[in-house]
Amino acid sequence: MRLNRSNLCWLVLALITAAYLLFWALLLGATASYSTPESWLKVLMSPEIRHATWLSLVTCSLAAGFALLLAVPVGYLMSRREFRGKSWLDAALDIPIILPPLVVGLCLLIFFQTQIGKIIENGVHKGDWIYILRSLDDHGKELWAWKFRAPFSIPGIMQFTYQIAGVVLAQFVVAAAFAIRTMRGTFQHLSARPEDVALTLGCTRFQALWHVALPAARRGMVAAFCIAWARSLGEFGPILVFAGATRMKTEVLPTTVWLELSVGNLEAAVAVSLFMVLLAVLVLVVVRATGEKV
Amino acid sequence: MIQLEQLTWKVAGRTILADVSVAIPSNTYAVLMGATGCGKTTLLEILCGLRQPTSGRMLLDGVDVTHLEPRERGIGYVPQDLALFPGLRVREQIGFAPKLRGVPPEELNQRVNRLAEQFGIVPLLNRLPDMLSGGEKQRVALARALAAQPKLLLLDEPLSALDESMRAEAVALLQKVQQDHALTVLHVTHSSSEAAMLGQMHLRMAGGRLEVESKP
Known part of the structure; x- marks a missing residue:
């Protein structure tokens, strides 16, 4: 040549x-x-790492599932409807992608210190003050407040801060943005024409989404789930800030790498890192097999 | 009878359809011609309710359907790309509308089989759209639209993807379908020969206005 x-x-x-x-x-x-397969196996079989592995697999699957549940309607809306302010909403949906991960964790931590966050975690009793806006002086004395008394008791949903649910929430917040992006792309690539025809055949818009758009988008849904799962697996900053790094409680695989590095156990950090690389490659293979682009 | 009364559609300050008025008698095969981009597809989309007109109204057998949702109009629509549902087999495509309306399974099967026989697609009933030729897809799309038992059938260049040899066969099929089902059809085409063979009423669109060239 x-x-x-x-x-x-x-x-x-x-x-x-x-x-x-x-x-x-x-x-x-x-x-x-850096080390031998025997030592990787020994590290991966230790109770702490097994717990972290189990917790990572469960929380990533939950976060990816919730992310997909959100991504399908949001992605469908963004790909099918034109409305005023759409470009702003589009940009807002990408905020979790561009925010520094530690900032996401800090936002979550602060949100659950606000009145709404406390109600979500602990509920509120009838007659308690609910603050919409509140200003305090340097000594914690209330200067002014926009508040009202709870007309009825509201039970708390669950504890998030420094809990396993917090791990899922921290993973979900970032993973959802990636899942939305994938689903939006999937629906944009699918012609809206079959859904239009379905409307003329007797479907409501919901039925057209359910019977026509979703079956056509199933490969994109698999890809969105896998991408959200992979993002959740690699999530570290928000989990560290919001859910903590408590051994045998909120420790997930990236936390393990950090914990092992911080005590100088490089061999364990390497073994866990390689395990995560293996999982990431598996996810990539599944996504490629569905024909979707990451 | 379908009556359009001063239908107008404007977008971004541009008038695409201007005061379109026409009456198409029942059981008539009307053919609409016009240059590319003159608003033919837009008119069909307004008729089946996928777009709302800026002004004007539309009556179907004397009933004002202008503000009804597409599913409430009883109008069948076969778009240019046929828009078969990806992932659904031919049997499910044809049975889609009857199933939505809660037709019992036995009657649904009968209706699907009857249409499949009429359109010569019985051997294709278990195939997915990807496994069909252009002509087969066109037959499935027609059968799917007719399974909803529409009063009016809108066809947007349904024969454009077919070669010459298949086109003659498709024209004969459309004529038979229109007669057998006593349908009112509005068929958009660029082909003068297609229009001459099929049309009992000829319409032409130019500059957003509709002219009646010949009546049945």
Whole structure:
């Protein structure tokens, strides 16, 4: 093959791609060769790591499931309807993607210190003050408040802060943004015409979504679930801030890596990291198999 | 009888349809022609309720259906791309409307089989849309629309994806379907020969206005 200018261009581009992939291969190779498979197995079988693995699998699945439940209606709305302020709403939906992860955790932590957050966690008794807005001075004395008394008792839903439910919520907040993005893309790629025809055949809009759009979008739904699951698996900052890193309680795999590194146990951190790489590759294979792009 | 009274549709300050008025008698095969982008598909979408007109009204057998939802109008619609439902087999596509209306399973099966026989698609009943040719898809789309037992059938260039040899066969099928089901049909086409073979009433759209070229 003659090396003309066009071929030279493709060759340079291929070399850049190969160099990038080689860099990643070296990174993973170096990590994998840090210790032996026997020591990985020993680490992964320890009770703390097994608990963290189990908790990660459960919380990631729950967070991804909830994310998908949210992503389908939001993605459908954003792909099918034109309305004023849509571009702003579109940008707002991407906020969790661009926010620093620690900030997401801090937002959650602060939200559950507000009146609404406390009601969600603990409920409120009839006659208790509910504050909409409140201003305090430096000594904690109330300057002014927009408040009203609860007309009836409201039971709390569940405890989130520093609890397993908090892990799921922290994972869900970020994963949902990725799931929404995937579902929006999926519905945008699907023609709306079959749904229009379904309307003329006797469907309501909900029935058209249920009977026509959702079956057509099932591959996108699998991809959205997997992407949300993978994002949840790698989530660390919001979980650390909002749910904590308590061993055998709220410790998930990324927390384990951090905890093991902080006590100098590099071998355990490496074993858990490689396990997470394996899980991520599995998710990528499933997503690719569905034909959706990540 | 379908009557359109001064139907107007404007978008972003542009008038796409201007005072469209026409009456198409029952059991008539009307053919609508016009240049690309003149508003033919928009008119069909307004007729079946997918778009709301800016002004004007539409009567079907004397009943004002202008503000009814698409599912309440009793109008069948076969779009240009046929829009078969992905993931549903031919049997489910044809049985879609009767099933929604709660037709009992036995009667539903009979209706599906009867239409499948009429359209010559019995061997295709268990196939998915991806496994159908252009002509087969067109037959399935027609059978699906007719299974809802519409009073009016709107066809948006339904033969455009077919080659010449299949087109003659499809034209004969459409004529037979219209007669057998005593349908009022509004058929959009670019083909003069198609219009000549099928049309009992000829309409032409230009500059957002509708002209009646010949009446039945």
